[in-house]
Amino acid sequence: MSKNDICKNNFIRHIIEKDLISGKHNIVHTRFPPEPNGYLHIGHAKSICLNFGIAKDYNGFCNLRFDDTNPVAENIEYVQSIKKDLQWLGFEWNGAVRYASDYFDQLYQYAIELILKGLAYVDCLIPEQIRQYRGTLTLPGKNSPYRNRSIAENIKLFKKMRNGNYMEGTACLRAKIDMASPLIVMRDPVLYRIKFTEHHRTGKKWCIYPMYDFTHCISDALEGITHSLCTLEFQENRRLYDWILSNISIRIRPTQYEFARLNLTYTILSKRKLNKIIAENIVEGWDDPRMPTISGLRRRGYTAKSIREFCLRIGVTKQDSYVDISALESCLRDDLNKIAPRAMAVLNPIKVIIENMSDHNIEMISMLNHPSNPEMGTRSVPFSNQIYIDRSDFREISSKNYKRLVLGQEVRLRNAYIIKAERIEKNNNDEITIIYCTYDPNTLKKNPIDGHKVQGVIHWVSVNHALPATFYIYDHLFKLADPNTTDNLLSIMNTQSLTIMKGFVEPSLNTATSKITYQFERKGYFCIDYNRSTFTNLVFNRTVSLRETQTNSTIKY
Ligand code: ATP
Ligand code: MG
Numbered sequence: 001m002s003k004n005d006i007c008k009n010n011f012i013r014h015i016i017e018k019d020l021i022s023g024k025h026n027i028v029h030t031r032f033p034p035e036p037n038g039y040l041h042i043g044h045a046k047s048i049c050l051n052f053g054i055a056k057d058y059n060g061f062c063n064l065r066f067d068d069t070n071p072v073a074e075n076i077e078y079v080q081s082i083k084k085d086l087q088w089l090g091f092e093w094n095g096a097v098r099y100a101s102d103y104f105d106q107l108y109q110y111a112i113e114l115i116l117k118g119l120a121y122v123d124c125l126i127p128e129q130i131r132q133y134r135g136t137l138t139l140p141g142k143n144s145p146y147r148n149r150s151i152a153e154n155i156k157l158f159k160k161m162r163n164g165n166y167m168e169g170t171a172c173l174r175a176k177i178d179m180a181s182p183l184i185v186m187r188d189p190v191l192y193r194i195k196f197t198e199h200h201r202t203g204k205k206w207c208i209y210p211m212y213d214f215t216h217c218i219s220d221a222l223e224g225i226t227h228s229l230c231t232l233e234f235q236e237n238r239r240l241y242d243w244i245l246s247n248i249s250i251r252i253r254p255t256q257y258e259f260a261r262l263n264l265t266y267t268i269l270s271k272r273k274l275n276k277i278i279a280e281n282i283v284e285g286w287d288d289p290r291m292p293t294i295s296g297l298r299r300r301g302y303t304a305k306s307i308r309e310f311c312l313r314i315g316v317t318k319q320d321s322y323v324d325i326s327a328l329e330s331c332l333r334d335d336l337n338k339i340a341p342r343a344m345a346v347l348n349p350i351k352v353i354i355e356n357m358s359d360h361n362i363e364m365i366s367m368l369n370h371p372s373n374p375e376m377g378t379r380s381v382p383f384s385n386q387i388y389i390d391r392s393d394f395r396e397i398s399s400k401n402y403k404r405l406v407l408g409q410e411v412r413l414r415n416a417y418i419i420k421a422e423r424i425e426k427n428n429n430d431e432i433t434i435i436y437c438t439y440d441p442n443t444l445k446k447n448p449i450d451g452h453k454v455q456g457v458i459h460w461v462s463v464n465h466a467l468p469a470t471f472y473i474y475d476h477l478f479k480l481a482d483p484n485t486t487d488n489l490l491s492i493m494n495t496q497s498l499t500i501m502k503g504f505v506e507p508s509l510n511t512a513t514s515k516i517t518y519q520f521e522r523k524g525y526f527c528i529d530y531n532r533s534t535f536t537n538l539v540f541n542r543t544v545s546l547r548e549t550q551t552n553s554t555i556k557y
Contacts, residue, residue, distance in 0.1 A: 123174045350433075389405065471539075
C-alpha cells in the first residue's frame with residue numbers, strides 16, 4: 001500500500017467498499033452542505049476533501065448544496081466565497097449548485113404529510129417555554145398543552161403560519177415523537193419556525209423556514225445521496241434523520257455517518273467565533289492572513305495542494321482530538337520547498353559600504369531561481385559597492401556558533417563575494433548606521449585563492465537597486481493551544497500576532513504576484529499581499545517560517 005492509500009484507509013471508505021461489494025449501492029453519491037453564514041475554514045476543508053475525495057476515488061458524485069434555511073445569518077457574499085474557495089481547493093461539484101431553498105415547496109408538502117399522519121403539530125408555546133418543557137439529560141420533558149390538537153386543526157394552523165397570520169415566536173411546527181425520549185433531539189423537535197426575513201434566493205415568498213434536521217435528510221434523499229457524512233456532534237440527530245425519512249413517502253434512504261471534526265491548536269474553527277473577532281476589529285476580515293479560513297490561508301500564501309495533503313495526512317476517525325498546527329505548516333513547507341522561487345529580501349536593513357569597489361561598478365550576478373530545479377531558470381541580480389544586509393547578520397563581537405559577519409572577520413554574500421568588516425559608524429543612540437567592508441574580487445561564487453575557509457553565508461540587496469518593501473510577520477492569533485476552552489475570546493488573543501517590518505527586496509520582485517509564494521533566502525516563505533501592496537511599496541505576508549521552531553517570539557531582529 002502506498003503512503004496515500006494508508007492515509008485514505010478509513011472507516012468511511014470501509015463502509016463504502018462494503019456497500020459497493022454487497023450491491024447495496026452501485027454508485028457513491030456524497031454532498032458537501034455548507035451553511036452560507038460565513039467563509040469556509042480549514043475544518044471545512046477536511047469535510048470537502050473527504051466528500052469530494054470519495055466521489056473521485058469511487059467514480060461517484062459529490063454535490064455542493066447550500067444549507068440555506070436561516071435567512072437571518074445567510075447571504076450571497078458567503079455563497080460566492082464558498083464556491084470560489086471550493087474551486088481553488090481543486091474540486092468541482094456534480095451538476096448545478098444545489099440549495100436547500102430549492103426544496104422549500106417539497107419540504108412544505110412533506111410537513112403536511114407528517115401532520116396528516118398525526119406525526120406533527122402546531123405548538124403555541126413560546127420558545128422559552130419550549131425550552132423549559134424539553135427537560136434535561138436527567139429529567140424527561142413534558143408534553144405541550146397543544147400536542148393533541150386534531151389533524152384538521154393542525155393543518156389549518158400550519159397554513160395560517162405560512163400565510164403570515166402569526167408573529168415570530170408565537171407558533172411553530174413540531175414533530176410528535178416522544179417527550180420522554182432519552183435523546184433530547186427526539187423530544188418533539190421543532191420542524192418549522194416563523195421568520196419574517198427576506199431570503200437571499202426566495203425573497204418574500206416564505207415566512208416559515210424549515211429547521212436543519214428536517215431539511216437535511218430530505219434534501220439528501222431528494223438528491224439521491226448514498227452516504228451523508230457529517231461531524232460527530234450530529235450523532236444523536238441521526239435518529240431524527242432516520243425517523244423523518246421513514247415517516248414520509250420518499251423512496252431513497254441515505255445513511256448518515258459521523259466523523260470527528262478537525263480541531264487545530266491555537267486556532268478557532270467556529271464561524272460564530274470567527275465572526276466575533278471580525279466584528280470586534282481584531283482582524284481585518286474573513287481573509288485576514290491570520291484567519292484559519294481558506295481565503296485567509298490563500299492570501300497568506302498557502303497552496304491548495306498543501307491543504308489537501310494536510311487533510312489526507314490527518315485521516316478520518318471517530319475520536320475527537322487536537323491536531324497540532326505545526327502539522328499544517330509542515331505540509332506547507334514540504335510543498336513550498338519544492339516550488340517556491342528563491343529571492344533575497346532584507347527585513348531589517350543596515351547599510352554596508354564596500355570601500356575597495358568602485359562607485360560605478362555594477363555587476364549583474366546570475367542566480368538560480370531554485371537550487372535543485374534548474375528548470376525554474378535563473379535571474380540577474382545587481383551587485384554594487386553599497387548593499388543592505390540584515391541587522392541580525394552583524395555583530396561587533398564574535399560569539400560561539402555565530403557564523404555571520406563580525407567586525408574584523410569575513411563572511412560570504414550569497415551567490416557573490418566574500419567581504420570583511422573593517423570598521424563601523426554609529427549614531428548618537430549608539431546604533432550602527434554603516435558597516436565599512438572590503439571585498440575579495442577573486443571570490444565570486446568561489447573560495448579565496450589561498451584556500452582558507454569562510455563559513456558563514458548571508459543574503460543582501462544592492463542599495464541603489466533595492467525595492468522598498470513592508471513585511472507582515474504573523475504569529476498565532478490566540479495565546480492558548482486550546483482556545484476553545486473559553487468564550488471570552490478577547491482575553492486569549494495574542495497581542496503579538498502581527499509584527500510589521502520595513503526593508504528591501506531584490507529588484508526582480510517587481511514582477512511578483514500574489515499567485516506565487518517565494519522563499520526569501522534564510523528568512524522564510526513570503527507572498528505579495530494583494531490588498532496592501534501598491535506600485536511604490538510592495539507588501540509581503542510571511543506565509544511560514546523556514547523551520548518549525550522559528551516563531552515570532554524566538555526571532556531576534
Ligand atoms: P462552524 O462550527 O464553523 O460554524 P458548521 O458546522 O456550522 O461550522 P457548516 O457550514 O454547517 O458549518 O459546515 C458544512 C460542513 O462542514 C458540515 O458537514 C460540517 O460537518 C463540516 N465541518 C464544519 N466544521 C468542521 C470541522 N472543524 N472539521 C470537519 N468538518 C467540519
Ligand atoms: Mg452547521
